[in-house]
Amino acid sequence: MAEQTVEVAVSTVIFGIQEHEGAAKLHLPLVRRVREPHLGSWALPGGPLRPEESLREAARRNLADTTGLDAAHLEQLYTFGAVDRGGPQRVVSIVYWALVRTEVAATTREDPHVAWFPAEELPPLAFDHEEIVGWAVKRLKNKLDYTHLSHALLPEEFTLGQLREVHEAILGRRLDPANFRRRTEASGTVRPTGAHQAGVRHRPPALYRSTAREELLT
Template sequence: MAPTLAVSTVIFALRPDERSSAAVGTRPQLWLPLVVRLRDPFDGRWALPGGPLREDEGLADAASRTLLETTGLRPNYLEQLYAFGDADRPGAEHGRVVSVVYWAMIGAEEAHLATTGQNVRWLAADRLPDLAFDHNRIVDYALWRLRTKVEYSRIAHAFLGETFTLRELREVHEVVLGKPVDPANFRRQVEASGAVVPTGQVRTGGRHRPAQLYRYDTAIEPVDLGPLAPEPQKSPTSTEETP
């Protein structure tokens, strides 16, 4: 029997820990939405959103569709993470499945739009139960990729609004990396990278003094797709002959 081709999606968001959300100064943590399986194999286990690929759709389209059907989320950007297709994957006795996994990061405001309930729930990425299939391994790989990319790419932008302070950007790095980051060194590295530019505005209010607001340089792509990146738009040229 030919293997079944399916897609799954890992969506990370920074959300407060619901067990201590009332605590002052509580930092957000990495969470992801999971769905409960309602049939064998792994009936009753939590799993990543996903499903089989339809004949008339592309991989990214299938990832977007299954994510929307299960969680109601519409991330602006999905990136292909990896393909998992070992012949001895858990559940292979019910038929071999090759899963192409996508991932994305979203902000807290977008995360609040997710459909949740008995069969869909946000779980902390570092406190997951035993998931269906090899989905624990998939999440571990996605976390590893996130932590290695956050220090050299614009990937943290997905967790923030259009404008942010360097303190907020540093806190994203600290949550993702799971360790403190020296503020002075972080400021020097960010400013030297040229990835963020000052807006000329400040954020006031709260316990801290007004802080400079920054934004990411939109001329820099959030992820380097190499030869897979879309070609730049060509400016229209005149067909008139020069006299």
């Protein structure tokens, strides 16, 4: 029996907010595999770790190669390395998750093998990537309670309504607008710019900026 080899890879779960059926939804880009195993299946962007790069550099390369985008937030998620993972060659994957701003996600480089999907409506995925996405969504939901990562999915200036829509897209449920406004304003994590959203009639909403930019750029 031939000895099984082990390969170290880095994969990245990339999240952005896009419109879907008239509402803001959490989306992620997937790549269609062009070789076996799982030829033609959708998968997370990733690949072997190069000798000259750090794990973080590999994760950013995955993001740039797949979408042409840069992350507003990048964080290591977990390591997946089951003995039978990857087929004939065991693959240990260090997985990162990334957040890209709404206006940036809309500028993804066109590629016939790359497409964005709602996180709640993914196609069948290769390998154990469905499990990995589940871990990443759970981590993102949990961190809403004690971080300001939702700001990394928005433009530099945003309304409280847009911020609430991001929270609703991640949590998958509606939030009371008045309660959300009070809680957000009391948190000290946003400050008004003094400007208002353009192109809106009848009391255009105020624009805010995040006070937690350094926390986001980790």
